[in-house]
Amino acid sequence: MSSHPSPAIEASGLVKTFGDTRAVDGVDLSVPRGAVYGVLGPNGAGKTTTIRMLATLLRPDGGSARVLGHDVVAEADTVRELVSLTGQLASVDEELTGRENLILLGRLLGFRRARAKARATELLAAFALDEAAGRLVKHYSGGMRRRLDLAASIVVTPRLMFLDEPTTGLDPRSRNQVWDIVRALVGQGTTVLLCTQYLDEADQLADRIAVIDRGRVIAEGTPGQLKASVGQGAFHVRLLDPADRPGAERVLAAELDAPVQPEADPAALSVAVDDAERAAQAVSALARAGIEVANFSLGQPSLDEVFLALTGHPAEDGDRAEQEKEVPA
Amino acid sequence: MSTTADPLHAALASGERPPRPGRFSACLTFGWRGMLKIKHVPEQLLDVTITPVLFLLMFTYLFGGALAGSTSEYLQFLLPGILVQSVLFTSVYSGVTLNTDMTKGVVDRFRSLPIWKPAPLVGAVLGDSVRYALAATVVVLLGLVLGFRPEGGLSGTVAAMALVIVFACGLAWVFTTVGLTLRSPSAVMNSGFMALFPLIFLSNVFVDPDTLPRALEVFVNGNPISHLVTATRGLMAGEADAGEIVFVLAVAAALTAVFAPLTVRLYRRAG
Incomplete structure (x- = not known):
């Protein structure tokens, strides 16, 4: 062993084509050990294909990659x-019970029968699945299935874990549980490569993020660096009554002398301003105009804005040419 | 929050990797997986058990008198053939199950494990051989009830069943290859049955080939299924034909040698 261990993942020029589609078109990645590395991109950007090449499930058509050297x-x-690997489709056997799934994997990893059973019991308890242990996985809720999936991934603690959209389709409570598990895993020294299309998920978990669009890495850095690269922060206002939005847009534009963006939420607007004093004046101006404000905030740009700035199109609006398997949300 | 941090951290800390399992052990584990699926959904065995019963009853009582003069004589001739037919039809399910499996995320996990590459497939075929044994047992038991009397006794009958099961395992590799090539389980089922039906009917399962037109007789006598039926009849009648048995085993070995590696290759490449 050299004194400088190799990065967890080193990929250069990875290419994968399906027919005429270049699903992955020259991806370079350098993932340091012991942290969460986020791969962020819309559906069809090439995230899943990249992860499948790194997890040895697909053979690259070009380029090379080293995992833990x-x-x-x-x-x-x-x-x-x-x-x-925890794939986009939960990588567990739906026709077996939760306990049988974990025993099966324990046996396949080389545990003797008694040890495989004990490990299954231990994991079921740790992931709050002991009550459902004897039920078939096809009757599990989405959150339970995902927890079992994560438990199955750590029957033997991996040095590197691939998580492909681990919270797609989960309710907020289950999502938080998955996030806690990921944090615990990293706390234990495992490197996690997290693919996600949720900007807040990458923001919450990842130490570094690569943004992928149309099969290429278009930006890389810490969440803070990515936000800073987009420029100033934004002033967000949410109104009590969506009908007031056109009026509020005029007031804010006049007061702040900057373009006002309506947000996806019909009662919300944002303005590219990061001066707290001017923002406060704008809130008073809205009050004087009789427009009631539900809440307002001033902060760094969200990753949504980062994505829009980097790609020129919003994150939800990616092209879906690539045949990635989709999970109903 | 139901996942408390302490058991979680403890579970994470105690996941030390044991040495890799042996090839045989990995195959058996996948065979166990097949058994568990049968245990959870025993209804899936209805196909395997009812179809042979229907065929045996229908052919014995509908055609027996016309084809052999009496139903009891025809049963002596027909039963080994129905045994072959029932077990071979069951082997199509190996392809169907594998095709269904491939649409599930769990295959990704199996493929990302450091195990002997053919283990998931060899294990599945091992598990399926239990189905074959079940189909064979149903046919033989019903035959005994209807009056079939094997001169070869218990040992001859068991040997005949074993030979048919071994051949079915060889043939199953053809269907697993088809299962990984076609898109849907029903396409696998249809193409499997479409291939098997003519091969089984144009064999010596139902009639003596001597009565056939010359060209057809040549085909029927060359059909490997005819050889399997002849070998099975021989074992059950206590007149085992070593040449036929060796031929049947050689065909099974050849099918395995060609289609098992092909299946493994397709399985690794899939997705």
């Missing part, structure tokens, strides 16, 4: 010993 093609079996 091992080539994903030439040393695929060694890579498989060090990583585990």
